[in-house]
Amino acid sequence: MHQKLPVEIEPLKLAKQGQILEGKLSVATLKRLNPYLAENVGEVKVRLDFGFDASHKPYAKGQFGTQLMVTCERCLKAMPFDIKINNTLGIAKHEHQVDDMPSSYEPWLIGEESVVFLADMVEDELILALPLVAKHDSACLPAKAWQTEVLEQVEEDAAPTSSPFDILASLKSK
Numbered sequence: 375m376h377q378k379l380p381v382e383i384e385p386l387k388l389a390k391q392g393q394i395l396e397g398k399l400s401v402a403t404l405k406r407l408n409p410y411l412a413e414n415v416g417e418v419k420v421r422l423d424f425g426f427d428a429s430h431k432p433y434a435k436g437q438f439g440t441q442l443m444v445t446c447e448r449c450l451k452a453m454p455f456d457i458k459i460n461n462t463l464g465i466a467k468h469e470h471q472v473d474d475m476p477s478s479y480e481p482w483l484i485g486e487e488s489v490v491f492l493a494d495m496v497e498d499e500l501i502l503a504l505p506l507v508a509k510h511d512s513a514c515l516p517a518k519a520w521q522t523e524v525l526e527q528v529e530e531d532a533a534p535t536s537s538p539f540d541i542l543a544s545l546k547s548k
């Protein structure tokens with residue numbers, strides 16, 4: 375069992391060997407995930423159990439756990455969001471292999487290259503698990519303050535600016 379996660383892995387080889395990968399990835403190193411986050415802090419716990427199922431299909435049972443800092447859409451402050459994923463990734467080199475997979479499998483298309491970046495797959499899992507709109511469970515802003523803020527914004531937008539005619543008039547009067 376590996377305690378330190380390798381950067382690159384060969385999923386099919388690991389399946390043949392019945393390997394288990396277990397370790398942590400730093401959130402800060404997940405560059406595609408970073409733009410979705412309020413703060414790039416924390417770690418992702420990863421465990422992958424590789425093997426072949428009864429119908430000889432390669433898979434990896436995945437466990438991913440982390441706490442990401444996302445932005446609350448209401449108060450715009452950073453808030454923690456817990457992610458726990460347990461799934462079975464069906465390892466496929468070609469699209470047509472995906473069709474043959476049990477429906478409970480999540481396809482993991484590795485393509486022609488036998489070596490893939492482990493972080494790429496973990497990143498995909500986390501991006502899919504992020505909330506579309508994150509909000510604190512509690513009312514993080516008093517409802518009244520929130521409404522006033524919106525109204526003021528609308529009024530500001532609607533307020534007439536000086537029209538071109540006003541400017542012309544002021545020029546003519548000089």
Ligand SMILES: [Zn+2]
Nearest residue numbers: 446449510514
């Ligand atoms: Zn909030």
